[in-house]
Each structure stands twice: as C-alpha cells, then as structure tokens.
Amino acid sequence: MRILYTALSLIGLALFSPAAFAQLTLSGKITDKNSKPIPGATIKLIEKKIVQVTDQDGTFEFPDLAPGTYNFTTSYIGYDTRNTRFNLQQGKTYLIVVLQDKDNELQGVEITGRKEQAYKNTKSFSGTKTETPLRYVPQAISYVTKEVIDDQQAFKASDVIRNISGATHFSYYNNDISLRGFRSGNALINGLRTPTSSWSQPLLPNVERIEVIKGPASALFANTDPGGTVNTVTKKPLDEARKSINFATGSYNTNRLMADFTGPMNESKTLLYRLNLAYQNAESFRVLQGGEDLVIAPSISFIPDDKTQVNFDFVYSKTKSRLDRGQPIFDATAGTNLNSTPISFAIGKRNDFENELNIYVTTSLQRKITDKITFNASYMKFLYDEDLLEHRTSNSYASDLAGNPIPTKMGMITQRRQAKNYNDNITLYFVSDLNTGPLKHKIVTGYDYILNINPVGNSSYNASGYRKTNGNVGNYDKNKPGDFIMENGNPKPNVPHFDLVNPDYSISEISGYINTSVAQAATKYYVNGIYLQDQISWGKFQALLGLRQEYYTDVLNYTKNNEKRVEQKALIPRVGLVYTPFDQVSFYGTYTEGYQPQVAGTIGAPEIYGGPFDPLISNMYEVGAKTEFFEKRLSANISFYRIEMNNVLAQLRLDPAKPDLYSNVGQQRSKGIELDINGSIMPNFSVTANFAISRAETTKSEKPENVGFLNANAPKAQGGLWAKYTFVNPDLKGLGLGAGVNYTGKRNTLSTLINGLELPEYTLFNAALYYSIDKFKLSANLNNVFNKTHWVGGYDFNRLYPGAPRNFMVGIGYTF
Incomplete structure (x- = not known):
C-alpha cells in the first residue's frame, strides 16, 4: 500500500503542480558599461549548447x-568575454549582461577586429600608427x-567612393581618383605601401573598412599625394566562431x-x-566589358600570451577581363556633344583580354617589451602579374590624305x-609611453x-602608325x-x-599587322625613412x-652598364x-x-632637362571639429583646409636648341x-553622409x-547621403529600407583647356x-x-568614363 500511495502522490504532483515542470523562456539584453545595447554579440548557453x-x-x-541554474558565456569582438551563472525560475526570466571594453593598447597594427558593427568607426591606426580615437x-x-559596403552590396573599391567627402573618380582604373582636387595614385593596405600597377579595381570581400587620410600623409607613409591617401584595412580573425555565405545576382548577368x-x-x-572567399562573373553596360574575379584570402593570428601577437595574411586575387579605356565621342572641338556615341560605346575587339x-x-x-614599450614589425611582399592584349586608340582621329582628322574614325x-612588378615594404617602430610631470607622451620611433x-x-609587342611603301610604318x-x-584615297593604317x-x-x-617587339626597361627604386612622433x-x-x-633612390638604367x-x-x-x-x-x-620625388629620367639628365630640381613639396593647413551625438552613436566631422603643391615642372620652350628644358614654375x-x-x-536608423565645397586650381604656370x-x-561641389531604417514594430520586424542620393558638380577633363571638354553635373x-x-538576410538594391x-570622370574626347545606368542587385545571406 505504501508503494501505491507514493506512486499516486507522484502522479498527483505531476497533474496538479504543472509549475514544477513548466517550460520557461529566458530573455535578456547585452549592453556596454554605458548601458548601450550591443547588437551582434554572441551568448552561449553551456548546458544546452x-x-x-x-x-x-x-x-x-x-x-x-526548464527551471534551474544555467551558465552563459557572452562575447563580442573588442570586449572581454564574460561568464554568467543564472538561476531561472518563475518570476526571474530576464538577464542583463554588461560587457567591458577590451584593452587593445598592445596593438600597433590592427590585429583584432573592430568592435562596432555599424556605420561608425571609433578608432584608427592610419592617422598616428597607434590605436587612437579618431x-x-x-x-x-x-x-x-x-556594414555600409554590405548594405550597398558594393563589390569593388570603385563602388564606395561616393561615400567619401571630396573624392571623385578620375577613370575606371585602380585607385585613380581625385582627392581634395588632386589626382591620387598612392595606396596602402593595413598601413603598408602597395604598387598601383594594376588596372582593375580591388575586390572588397576581405575588407573591414576603407579609410582615406585627407591631405599629405608623407610624415608617416613616405612619398604620398597631396590630396590624400587610401588605406584598406582587411578583416582580422575573431576569437569566436562566425560563418556566413552570401549569393547575389543582378543586372548585366552578374x-x-x-x-x-x-x-x-x-x-x-x-x-x-579567418577565411574570406569571393567569386564574381559579370558583364557590363559597356560593350565587351565585365569579366571574372576570384579572391582567396586566409588570415591567421597567433596570440600566445598577453605580450605577443603575430598575424599572417595571404591574399590571392585574380581578374580576367578587358582593359576599358573609356568612351570615345565624335570630334574634339569645344561644345562637343557627349551623347554623340552611347555610354555603352567602347573600342576593342572580341579577342582582347x-x-x-x-x-x-x-x-x-x-x-610588449615592458609595460611602457612596445615593438612593432610588419612586412608585406606584393606581386603583380599582367597578361594583356588590347586594341585601343592612338589618342587621335584617323588622318585623311591632306593630314586632316576624320572625326568619325579613330586611329588605332x-x-x-x-609584365610583372614586385614590391617589398618593411616597417619597424617602437611605441613608448612616458610621463614628464603632468604631460603624458606616446612616442613612436620608426x-x-x-x-x-x-x-x-x-615586354610588349605593338603595332601602330601608317603603312609605308618601303615596308615600314x-x-x-x-x-x-x-x-x-x-587605300580608298587615304593613307592605309x-x-x-x-x-x-x-x-x-x-x-x-x-599577326596581320607589322608589329614591333619592345623590351620594357627594368626599373628599381627604394625608400629609406626614419621618423619620430x-x-x-x-x-x-x-x-x-x-x-x-626621407631618402628616395631611383636606379636609372637599372641592370645596364651605365x-x-x-x-x-x-x-x-x-x-x-x-x-x-x-x-x-x-x-x-x-x-x-607632403613629398613626391621627381621623375628620375628628368632630373638624372640636367644637360637635357635642366635642373637640379627639388622634389614636389606640398603643405596643408587644416582646422576642424569632430563631434559625437545620440549617445556617441553618430559622429560628425567638419574640416576647413588649404593645400598647396610646389615645384611642379613645366617646359620652358625658350631655347630652340634645348627644347626639353624644364623649370620649377608650377604651383x-x-x-x-x-x-x-x-x-x-x-x-535601428543608420546614416552615412558627406559634403564638400572646394576649388582646386593652378596658381603659378609658365x-x-x-x-x-x-x-x-575636381568639382566645386560634391556630396552624398545613404540611410538605412529597420522597423521595430513586431508586425514589421526584420524589414528594412535603404535610400541614398549623390551629387557631383561640373568638372574639367584633362583636355578642357584645349578643347573645352567639360563633364556635366549629375544627381543619382x-x-x-x-x-x-x-539567420537569413534578403537584400535588393536599385541603383540610379x-x-x-552621367560621367564619373574623363581624360579627353576619346577617353570618357560614363557611370552605370539603372541597375539592380538581389542577394541572400546566411549566417551560422
């Protein structure tokens, strides 16, 4: 009877005490020390995995x-991981976890990822070579x-220029942009110099952010352009498992x-x-353009103790495309109609590559040598390999019998x-923290x-010119x-x-042309720089x-006896x-x-070109304000600047016997x-905006x-806005909207002074x-x-660079 009574009692408890077996829902929130929510943080329930x-x-x-005691680990990059023990029971089902900032003072080069998953970035290494709040x-x-790159479904570096104040395209080519009115060609990756030999724009799958250091940056990064320097910061390994796969398709068979x-x-x-992979096969609104891109980018970080960090990055990037030298138009006179050919018009042949x-x-x-001294060393080895065949213009129209140009035919x-190019970059520096009375010093010696x-x-194998009766060209x-x-009454090309x-x-x-095989001259230059900050x-x-x-050495006639x-x-x-x-x-x-060396071929032959000539020297005065709003979620920076570049060489043309003489008269x-x-x-409401008013002009000339x-x-006015709003209403949860506008004012081309060729303003x-x-995210973007x-840039009448017409991209992403 006692056994039966016990059994009946247990059954009764099960039937009449459901609270003992009730299933509960634990909810909670992850915040920082200022009670700001941390989206994207990982919280792991240990017992249930x-x-x-x-x-x-x-x-x-x-x-x-079920009611009981549970253990949680909470982590987010940039914060210390926290272990929490929680007793779940009726009336106690809400958990708040506060994460503390992780101390990253050891870093001299970015090795751990950025803590924000937002449009705002708080710290940077590129401005000082130390982790410094912007x-x-x-x-x-x-x-x-x-995050901006992802929301705009940008894939190449050229796709994000519109989000940078004072930045406009010069052409379609790699890093060929105008910054604060000056043409820029310098590029950094994680603060290390890279060659800019390539034509194609780099891809973005392994990019954490793109930074632009405005104005001269030679005090830290050697010879740089006066308008600014682009620094690409790559994604770094995280100390928590994250995986994502994204697929997108859209216009131009992308x-x-x-x-x-x-x-x-x-x-x-x-x-x-960390392993980043990307593949794209796409055509273009431009005839015979588009191509195939592949990126494989593994990265490994080794952190054996709290004093040592080692990072290794390998990036393999391959592009199969055609070289797009822009849109040609009819004639080359003032007032030429930019629409005389469609923006899809390109010059080339099907077998070009x-x-x-x-x-x-x-x-x-x-x-970290001591509590006050840290040693930093970085080395980059860069290889560029090009294999090219192109049919392109000779930058002139066809010639008739009388030597007059034929405005509807291009010389070819x-x-x-x-060709190959190799680039090595080594940087070594110490960071020392010292105090002198009330002053705190962070000294960089490098x-x-x-x-x-x-x-x-x-080597190159070229064909050009007109056929001569003697078999030459x-x-x-x-x-x-x-x-x-x-041929048909005109010289035969x-x-x-x-x-x-x-x-x-x-x-x-x-092979049907008369070709000339030309060995390209081997070149070499090297830079030694020491600095103190x-x-x-x-x-x-x-x-x-x-x-x-700075010491810059250019080896003239490299590998030759002279x-x-x-x-x-x-x-x-x-x-x-x-x-x-x-x-x-x-x-x-x-x-x-700022500082840029003169071309060695010019200054290396004073008997021909004159001189000696000083390097290009630029200087910048800048004042501004940097502010934060909405509990530091939003930053706004305004700057006023003046940049001057001197020692621009110009040909004198004063002595017929010395037609190549130069003088430092340009500014x-x-x-x-x-x-x-x-x-x-x-x-749930993110925004990135930029605006610039400037005047970049020649102030001295022969x-x-x-x-x-x-x-x-270099337009006088340029600006852009992009905003994303995510609904928080339960009925619309998960739905988001994005919208943007970009304006670029009128611009000169390189040939405007000669033939009045000006690019019109546009708003997109x-x-x-x-x-x-x-864990799924669906995206649909409609551009223009x-x-x-519109035209994003231009050289002259046969090299204009139109922007893409209306196009779309649809993507799906899965995170696990």
Whole structure:
C-alpha cells in the first residue's frame, strides 16, 4: 500500500503542480558599461549548447527551458568575454549582461577586429600608427565600414567612393581618383605601401573598412599625394566562431558568391583563423566589358600570451577581363556633344583580354617589451602579374590624305604585353609611453623600407602608325604622301581604323599587322625613412609632433652598364593640436607637409632637362571639429583646409636648341570645406553622409592662361547621403529600407583647356529593401533609380568614363 500511495502522490504532483515542470523562456539584453545595447554579440548557453546572436537592440531569447541554474558565456569582438551563472525560475526570466571594453593598447597594427558593427568607426591606426580615437587625430580621416559596403552590396573599391567627402573618380582604373582636387595614385593596405600597377579595381570581400587620410600623409607613409591617401584595412580573425555565405545576382548577368569563416583553432583561443572567399562573373553596360574575379584570402593570428601577437595574411586575387579605356565621342572641338556615341560605346575587339594576378603576403608582429614599450614589425611582399592584349586608340582621329582628322574614325594601335612588378615594404617602430610631470607622451620611433622592381623580361609587342611603301610604318606626313600606301584615297593604317558610326568588334589577329617587339626597361627604386612622433596629452589638450627624414633612390638604367643612382631627399614635419572642452566635441588644427620625388629620367639628365630640381613639396593647413551625438552613436566631422603643391615642372620652350628644358614654375592650390557624418541616429536608423565645397586650381604656370584653371575631375561641389531604417514594430520586424542620393558638380577633363571638354553635373538616387528572418538576410538594391546618364570622370574626347545606368542587385545571406 505504501508503494501505491507514493506512486499516486507522484502522479498527483505531476497533474496538479504543472509549475514544477513548466517550460520557461529566458530573455535578456547585452549592453556596454554605458548601458548601450550591443547588437551582434554572441551568448552561449553551456548546458544546452545553444548559441544566440543579439538583435539590433542587443536582445536575445532562449525558449523552452526548464527551471534551474544555467551558465552563459557572452562575447563580442573588442570586449572581454564574460561568464554568467543564472538561476531561472518563475518570476526571474530576464538577464542583463554588461560587457567591458577590451584593452587593445598592445596593438600597433590592427590585429583584432573592430568592435562596432555599424556605420561608425571609433578608432584608427592610419592617422598616428597607434590605436587612437579618431577624435584625437588632428587630421580628417574619412572611412567606409564593411556594414555600409554590405548594405550597398558594393563589390569593388570603385563602388564606395561616393561615400567619401571630396573624392571623385578620375577613370575606371585602380585607385585613380581625385582627392581634395588632386589626382591620387598612392595606396596602402593595413598601413603598408602597395604598387598601383594594376588596372582593375580591388575586390572588397576581405575588407573591414576603407579609410582615406585627407591631405599629405608623407610624415608617416613616405612619398604620398597631396590630396590624400587610401588605406584598406582587411578583416582580422575573431576569437569566436562566425560563418556566413552570401549569393547575389543582378543586372548585366552578374553572379556573385562570397563566404566569410572565422573563429578559434584551439580551445585556448591562442590561434585564430579567418577565411574570406569571393567569386564574381559579370558583364557590363559597356560593350565587351565585365569579366571574372576570384579572391582567396586566409588570415591567421597567433596570440600566445598577453605580450605577443603575430598575424599572417595571404591574399590571392585574380581578374580576367578587358582593359576599358573609356568612351570615345565624335570630334574634339569645344561644345562637343557627349551623347554623340552611347555610354555603352567602347573600342576593342572580341579577342582582347586583360588577365591580372595580385598576390600579397603580410606578416605582423607586436611584442610588449615592458609595460611602457612596445615593438612593432610588419612586412608585406606584393606581386603583380599582367597578361594583356588590347586594341585601343592612338589618342587621335584617323588622318585623311591632306593630314586632316576624320572625326568619325579613330586611329588605332595594338598592345600585347606581359609584365610583372614586385614590391617589398618593411616597417619597424617602437611605441613608448612616458610621463614628464603632468604631460603624458606616446612616442613612436620608426624606420621604413620600400622597394619596387620591374624586373628584366617585361615586354610588349605593338603595332601602330601608317603603312609605308618601303615596308615600314610611321606617323603619316601630309608633305610626303608618296612615302605611304594609299587605300580608298587615304593613307592605309597599320591597324585598321575604328569606325565610330559602324563599329566592328570582331576578332582581329594581330599577326596581320607589322608589329614591333619592345623590351620594357627594368626599373628599381627604394625608400629609406626614419621618423619620430610624439603624442602629448595634457588635460583637455592633445598635441602631435612628427618629423620624418626621407631618402628616395631611383636606379636609372637599372641592370645596364651605365646604371646610375638618382637620389632625392626631404625633411617632412607634422604638427597638430586637439582641444576637447567636453567629451562629445574636439577642435583641432594641423600643419603637415607632403613629398613626391621627381621623375628620375628628368632630373638624372640636367644637360637635357635642366635642373637640379627639388622634389614636389606640398603643405596643408587644416582646422576642424569632430563631434559625437545620440549617445556617441553618430559622429560628425567638419574640416576647413588649404593645400598647396610646389615645384611642379613645366617646359620652358625658350631655347630652340634645348627644347626639353624644364623649370620649377608650377604651383597648384586647393581650398575647401568638408563634412562627414557616420553612425546611427537610433539603433535601428543608420546614416552615412558627406559634403564638400572646394576649388582646386593652378596658381603659378609658365603659361599665364593656365593660372586659375581648375584641376581635372575636381568639382566645386560634391556630396552624398545613404540611410538605412529597420522597423521595430513586431508586425514589421526584420524589414528594412535603404535610400541614398549623390551629387557631383561640373568638372574639367584633362583636355578642357584645349578643347573645352567639360563633364556635366549629375544627381543619382539609390534605394534598397532588406528582410531578415532567423539567420537569413534578403537584400535588393536599385541603383540610379531614375536612369540618369552621367560621367564619373574623363581624360579627353576619346577617353570618357560614363557611370552605370539603372541597375539592380538581389542577394541572400546566411549566417551560422
């Protein structure tokens, strides 16, 4: 009977005490120390081996849990991982976890990922070579984060330029942009110099953010352009497992696949990995353009203790495409109709190709020698390999019998080229923290070495000109028509003219032309630089003092018997001051100089060109304010600047016996105002905006008519806005909207002074729709909504660079 009674009692408890077996739902929120929600944080329930990722409001939810005690681990990059023990019971089902900032003072080069998953970035290494809050850097630094890149479904670097103030395209080519009115060609990856030999724009699957250091940056990064320097920051391994796969398709038969895998490789999390993959096959609105792109980018970080960090990156990037030299138009006179040919119009042949391979390896080491001194070392090896065949214009129209141009036919040349380029970059520096009375010092003492080589063996196989009766080719001479073969009453071209009225894109075999094989000259230059920088803190003031001694050596006639070293040097100062009256606002002022060496072939032969000539020296004065709003979710930076570049060489043409004489008489100046806004007005409302007003012009020239002439592809006004709103209403949860507008004012081309060829202003509108459910994200982007015809840049009448008409992209992503 006792056994029966016990059994009945247990049954009764089960029936009449459901609370004892009720399933509960645990919900909660992850915040930082300021009670701000942390979206994207990982919270793991140990006992159930269940992982949740917090939403936009930092919240999470674990349903169907039995009452009891549970252990959680909470982590997010940039914060210390926290272990939490929680007793789940009726009336106690809500958990708040506060994460503390992780101390990253060891880093001299970025090795751990950025803590924000937002449009706003807080810290950077590129402005000072130390991890410094942007508001304490006395110089404007614009940026585009991977979140903006993802929301705009951008795939190549050229797709994100519209988000940078004072930045416009010069052409379609790699890093060929205008910054603050000056043409830029320098590029950095994680603060290390890369060659800019490639034509194709780099891909973005392994990019954390793109930064633009505004104005001269020579005090830190050797010879740089006066308008600014682009620095690409790559994604780094995380100490928690994250995986994502994304597929997209859209206009111009675009198919795209990307993957991102990261996490620890051992239980102690001393060895971390990341693997970024991307593949795209796409055509273009341009005839015979588009191509195939592949990126494989593994990265490994080794952190054996709290004093040492080692990072290794390998990037393999291959592009199969054609070299797009832009849109030609009829005639080359003032007032020429830009619409005389469609924007899809290109010159070339079906069998043209441009195969490019970029491989680079980066190794970085940071070692904390003492509590006050850290040693940093980085090395990058970069290989560029090109295999090219192109039919392109000779930059002139076809010639008739009388030597007059035929405005509907382009003179043509062919190039078959194979070439390689190697680049080495080593940077070594110490960071020392010292105090002198009330002053705190962060002193950077460093050395840089940059080596660039075009090796022996690079060669081209070219055809151009007009056929001569003696079997040779040459430029047509209207005074000696008898020397040339005639065809239909006009001189016969070596490479058939391209008819702008009836274009022919059929396969053309270059063996049918008279070709000349030319070995490209081997070249070599190297840079040695030593620098000293002191960041001084005193109360509400931050001062920056920097000085760099630069030695640039160009080896003229490299590998030949008459090899000659042409040396140039410069002492480059940098001074800045930041005043922070209260936490949300900083005011700053700076003076810095830039440096670019003159071409060795020119300064290496004073008997021909004159001289000696000083390097190009630029200087910049800049003042501005950096502010934060909405609990520091949104940043706004405004800057006023003046940049002046001196020692621009110009040909004198005063002595007929010395037609190549040069003089340092050129000067260009740029003045302007820039505004950048990045971040979130609300946790579910993100925005990035930029605006610039500037005037970049020639202020000194041997030709008086050039003074006051505006620089090419440098509009007086330019701006953009992109915003994303995610609904928080339960009925619309997961739905988001994106919208943007971009304006670019009128611009000169390189040939405007000659033939009045000016590019018109344009305004573009873009839109996007997002939907997130569980671990899936659906995206649909519509660019150039109103199908505005526009040109993003241009050289002259046969090289204009039109922007894409209306186009769309639809993507689906899965995170696990």
